[in-house]
Ligand SMILES: Cc1cc2nc3c(=O)[nH]c(=O)nc-3n(C[C@H](O)[C@H](O)[C@H](O)COP(=O)(O)O)c2cc1C
Ligand code: SF4
Ligand code: SF4
Ligand code: SF4
Ligand code: SF4
C-alpha cells in the first residue's frame with residue numbers, strides 16, 4: 001500500500017456520507033484494492049464507524065479487486081458461447097499475481113464471449129469487433145453518433161431546452177405518447193412526472209444508467225452514441241421537476257459511456273446549459289441490485305445497496321428523503337422526440353438489444369409490437385444457428401420456445417405466455433444450449449446478486465439454482481408442489497423486483513418445457 | 524386513535540402505531556424474527572407479512588403503520604407464507620444450538636410443523652477466529668436477520684459487527700472478520716441479547732443442551748457494579764443453585780434491557796471462594812476473623828475516632844467506590860464532612 005499516496009489522496013476526499021462510494025472508487029483506482037486498513041483509514045477520515053465502511057465496501061464486487069483485474073463475463077449469452085471453458089482456460093494460464101474474476105453480464109453481449117481488463121473490452125478471439133450495430137430509428141437516431149455538442153445541435157438538438165414547453169404541455173404530451181418506463185417495470189412516465197410535480201421542493205432527478213440486466217445493452221448504446229440526447233432529456237426532466245441537482249448513476253463497467261458522458265457534461269457546462277444546476281456522474285462498483293431504484297438511493301447515500309421497503313416510493317421519499325424522479329436512460333432519451341413530434345404523433349418504439357445466435361447482434365429501434373422473428377431476421381441479420389429458446393426481455397422475463405417467435409413483444413401478448421418484455425433484451429439461444437442450463441444460470445445470477453435483505457429471495461434463488469442443477473442429473477431436490485409454494489412466497493413476500501420476479505422464468509419453464517421437470521413429480 | 528379492520532373486526536389504535544403491536548393488543552399474534560422493538564423497522568425476514576387491502580402484495584406488520592381505514596387480514600395465504608419462509612430459513616440452519624440460547628426459529632418451526640425440505644449445498648458459511656472468552660458466534664446458526672448489526676449501529680454505536688458481502692457468501696462478522704477484541708467492541712453483549720437464534724451466545728456455554736436458558740430459574744436483581752443500577756435477571760441452575768448467565772429485559776426502566784460488559788458477564792464473583800460474605804476484623808494475632816456487623820462497625824468507628832483525636836480530622840481521607848449510587852455518594856460526603864469533619868473526599872469515578 002502506498003501510504004504517501006493514501007495520505008495525500010485522503011486530504012482531497014470529501015467527508016459527507018454521500019461521497020462514500022465515490023471515495024472508495026477513487027482509493028481503489030489511485031491506491032489499490034480496498035483492504036481492511038484502507039477501509040478503516042477512509043472511515044476515520046469520513047468520521048464513519050469502521051464496521052459501516054466494511055459493510056459497504058464488501059457489498060460491491062469490484063472494490064476489493066485491483067483495477068486491472070480480468071473480468072470474464074459468464075452471463076447467459078456469453079455462457080452459451082462457452083464462457084465457462086474460456087474462464088477456466090484463462091485462470092489456468094494467468095500469471096500467479098493476476099486477478100481473474102467471473103462476472104455476470106458485462107453489458108457487451110453483442111461481443112460474446114467477452115471479458116474486460118480495466119476499461120478495455122476484450123472480445124475473445126476477435127481482433128476487430130464491430131462495436132455498434134444500430135439502426136437510424138425515428139425516435140433516437142442511433143444510426144449516427146454525435147461526436148460533439150455541435151453535431152447534436154446540427155440534428156435539431158437543444159431546441160427544446162432553449163424554448164422549454166410549459167409543464168402542462170410536457171405532461172400532456174408524455175401521457176399522450178403512452179411512454180412507459182424502459183428500465184423494465186414499464187410504469188407510465190407521464191404519471192411518474194405528474195406525481196413528482198405534486199411533491200414539495202427541493203426535488204432530485206436521477207438517471208438510472210446502471211444497466212445490468214443480462215442481455216441488455218441498449219442504454220450503453222444511447223450513452224456511447226448520443227450522450228447529448230440523454231443529457232437533453234435529463235435536463236428537460238430537471239427543468240420540469242424544478243430540480244437543481246441531478247445524478248447519473250452509471251455502472252462501473254461502462255468505461256466508454258463514462259468518458260462520453262463526462263465529456264458531454266463538460267460541453268453542456270461550457271455552453272452555459274448547466275448554469276445554476278449541478279449534474280453529477282455517480283459510478284457504481286459492481287452490484288446489479290443497485291439498478292433497483294431504492295437500492296440505488298441507498299448506494300448513493302453511502303450505505304449497502306439494499307432496497308428500501310415500498311411504499312413510500314421515491315417520488316415521495318427518495319434521495320436523502322426528498323422527492324426524487326428516477327428514470328431509465330432510454331426513457332429520458334425518447335422525451336425530446338416526444339415533445340418535438342407531439343405525444344400522439346411520436347412513433348411508438350423502443351430499443352431492442354438483440355444478441356446470441358444471430359449474425360449481426362446489436363441494438364435496434366423498432367415498434368413495440370415487433371416480433372422476435374422480425375428482430376432476428378430484419379434487424380439482426382438472421383439466426384446463426386438453429387434456435388432452441390429465446391428470452392424476450394431480461395433475466396426475469398421468461399424463457400420461450402421457438403413457437404413464440406411470432407408473438408408481438410408487447411406486455412399484453414407476452415402475458416399469454418407467462419412472460420414480459422422487461423428491458424427488451426432479446427437473447428437468442430441455439431438449440432445446443434439446454435434450456436435447463438439457461439434457467440439454472442438465471443437462478444444462480446439472482447442468487448449471487450441478491451442483496452440478502454429478505455428471506456424469500458436470499459434463500460429461494462439459491463434453492464432454485466440447486467433444484468435446476470439436480471434436475472440436470474435427473475434428481476428431484478424438492479417435490480413440485482413444495483417448489484410451487486416456494487415460488488408463491490418469493491413472488492409475494494420479496495421486498496423488491498429481484499425476488500418478486502425471479503419465479504417468472506421458473507413458472508414459465510414449468511409451463512413451456514414440462515418434460516424438463518418430470519423428476520419433480522406433478523404439480 | 525383511529526379505527527381499522529383486523530381479520531374482519533373493527534378495532535382502534537393510535538395512528539402510526541406499528542401494526543404488529545396494534546394487532547397484538549387486539550389478540551392477534553403476528554410472529555416476527557427480524558424485528559426488535561429497540562431497533563428501527565427493517566422488514567427483512569418477511570415472517571410477519573399480512574394482507575392489506577389495496578396493496579398488491581402482503582406487507583410486513585413490523586414496518587407498516589396503522590392508518591384510519593386500513594383493512595388487514597392474517598388469514599388467507601399468510602399462514603402458508605410463514606410456513607414456507609420457515610422452511611427456507613431451516614434449509615441453511617446447519618447448527619440450531621451453538622450455546623443453549625433460545626432459538627425463535629425452532630419455536631416457529633415447531634409451532635408451524637415446518638421442516639427443511641433440503642439443505643442448501645452452499646449453506647456452510649466461512650467460520651472465523653475469535654480470541655475473546657465471553658461471546659461466541661457461529662455463522663451456521665445465523666439467519667441473517669441483521670438484528671445484531673442494527674443493534675451495534677442504532678443502540679450501542681459500536682458498529683463492531685457488519686453484514687459482509689452480497690449473495691450466498693454474505694455473513695455477519697465482527698468488522699473485517701477480526702476477533703471481536705480487535706474491533707470497537709466493548710463486549711456489552713447487546714448484539715447477543717437481540718439475536719433470535721442464539722447464533723451469538725455466551726462462549727462459556729458452548730455445547731450446552733438445546734434451549735438451555737429456558738430450563739433455568741430466573742431471579743430479578745440489580746447490577747451492583749455501578750450507580751446506573753441496571754435491572755438484571757440472574758439465571759440460576761435449579762440443581763446447583765449457581766448463576767449461569769445474566770440477561771435483561773427491554774421493559775426494565777433504568778436500562779431498557781441494555782447492559783455493559785460488567786453487568787452481563789462479570790457475575791462469577793458471586794460464587795468465588797475468595798468472596799467476602801461476612802465482616803472480618805483483624806485480631807491481636809494479626810489475622811482476620813469473622814465477626815458481626817455491629818462489632819465491625821464499632822471497630823471501624825473507634826479506629827477513625829482515634830486517628831481524628833491523635834492527628835486531627837484532616838488526617839482522614841475518604842475514597843468513594845465507583846459502584847455507589849448518587850444517593851450513597853451524597854450520604855458518604857455527609858458522613859465525611861459532618862461526622863469525620865474532613866474535606867478530603869473523592870470518588871474514583873471522577874477523572
Ligand atoms: C433488480 C432490479 C434491477 C433493475 N435494474 C435496472 C437497471 O439497470 N436500469 C434501469 O433503468 N432500471 C432498472 N430497474 C428498474 C428500476 O427500479 C426503475 O423501475 C427504473 O429505473 C425506473 O425508470 P423508468 O420508469 O424510466 O423505467 C431494476 C429493477 C430491479 C428490481
Ligand atoms: S428481493 Fe432480493 S434483492 Fe430485493 S430486497 Fe429482497 S433480498 Fe434484496
Ligand atoms: S458486544 Fe456490544 S460492543 Fe460488542 S459488538 Fe456486540 S453490541 Fe457491540
Ligand atoms: S447473528 Fe443472530 S442477530 Fe445477527 S443476523 Fe445472525 S441470527 Fe440475526
Ligand atoms: S455496571 Fe454496567 S450493567 Fe451494571 S449497572 Fe452499571 S452500566 Fe449497568
Ligand code: FES
Pocket residue numbers: 554555556557558565566567568569570571572583584585586
Ligand atoms: S419481523 Fe417483520 S419482516 Fe421480519
